[in-house]
Amino acid sequence: MKLKPSESLKIDAFSMRIGDVQDVDLDRLHALSLSVGWPHRAEDWQFLREAGQGFVALDEIGRVLGSAMWFPHGASFATIGMVITSPRLQTLGAAQWLMKRVFDKVAERDLRLNATRAARRLYLSLDFQPEKTVYQCQGVVHAAGSPGVEKADSEVRRLRAQHVPAIIALDAAGFGVRREALVQKLFDQSVGYGLFDGSALRAFALCRPFGRGHVVGPVVAMQDADAIAVVRPHMADHAGSFLRADTHMESGEFAAFLSHSGMPVFDTVLTMSMGKRLADFSVGGPAAPMTYALASQTLG
Structure with a gap:
């Protein structure tokens, strides 16, 4: 334009x-x-x-x-x-x-943003196109009960500095664009948990201070059970405190998990784009990483 x-x-x-x-x-x-x-x-x-x-x-x-x-x-x-x-x-x-x-x-550049209801008319007038709703889930959380991973060879571990290259690669696969500098910066301010098969990272969730408490994101996984597995430790860490996650998942096990853990939908915004649409709305099966929770509404 x-x-x-x-x-x-x-x-x-x-x-x-x-x-x-x-x-x-x-x-x-x-x-x-x-x-x-x-x-x-x-x-x-x-x-x-x-x-x-x-x-x-x-x-x-x-x-x-x-x-x-x-x-x-x-x-x-x-x-x-x-x-x-x-x-x-x-x-x-x-x-x-x-x-x-x-x-x-x-x-x-191709552009993406998350529009509040009040701003949607403005962005439509600027030629942004609607993509998908973001559900702002938040509340005072409690530790969830049942385990999220059933495979014996999968293990949830605290993420360390040596895992950052794998986090960046998995984030790029789920989001659609490599965000090396941003992911490093997020990692430096976050506590992170990853789901590993041996030494291979298959899912991760970062959590950092934000707003009224903490925000969980980004969360990248290949299926709901894996996303739940890496978010669950953050629920335990912040039980009794305010936690937020911004997700495109309207239904399914992950959305239900957030709600049952004390994080119901509080509000929605609309993801809009100009130019190429990215990969994180894909549902390409168990081999396709997906962004289950955004880094934030501002960052995507």
């Missing part, structure tokens, strides 16, 4: 100017996400700033009134997230103005 970005935008009775998300104090970014009810802490914003790039919309006295970020993976793909405008500007074109700036930076 050919869109010419401008450096400033006249809105209502005042003007906005563009700024770099890296140059803004974290407390002002945190205040922006709080203004729309998003759970991101200042620490979550800092993680995203280290993982990606972005713009902010500033008024004449430097208040942050909007944001938009992108997270490139290689030369041909990026996810878009943290597209926020303060409530007073949400019908005045500020989000589209920010998105035009983002398009200028991600030209020629």
Whole structure:
């Protein structure tokens, strides 16, 4: 899409100017996400700033009134997230103005984002196409009972640094794009469990601090039982605490497991794409890794 970005935008009775998300104090970014009810802490914003790039919309006295970020993976793909405008500007074109700036930076890339209900009309107008619903599952968890793996030669173990190359490879197979730098960064801030057949990693789940508690993701596995096996230890680790997972799985054993463990569906967003669609919606049988839980709605 050919869109010419401008450096400033006249809105209502005042003007906005563009700024770099890296140059803004974290407390002002945190205040922006709080203004729309998003759970991101200042620490979550800092993680995203280290993982990606972005713009902010500033008024004449430097208040942050909007944001938009992108997270490139290689030369041909990026996810878009943290597209926020303060409530007073949400019908005045500020989000589209920010998105035009983002398009200028991600030209020629295939794009994916997760749209809230309020933002879907905007993304449809920008030629994003709907793909699949994301179910935001969250709540105070309790340790689940029955085991998730029946094969005698399978073992769930804590993931260590030497497993990162295998995690990156399995994530790429499930997601559809290699995200080496992001997965390494996620691993550094997470506790992870993997399902092994001997020395071969066949499923994994990472869990890190986020928002009101912790988020489980990404989770990549070849079948529901394997995904359950690597998420179950996180349930035990955080029993009695708030846990969240964002999944495309509407039904089946994995979705039921989340609900029965104290994480019912709280909300939904819609995955939308521009250009090539990726592989993580496949149901290609037991030999095809799938993304059972996203790293986050922002990161995919």
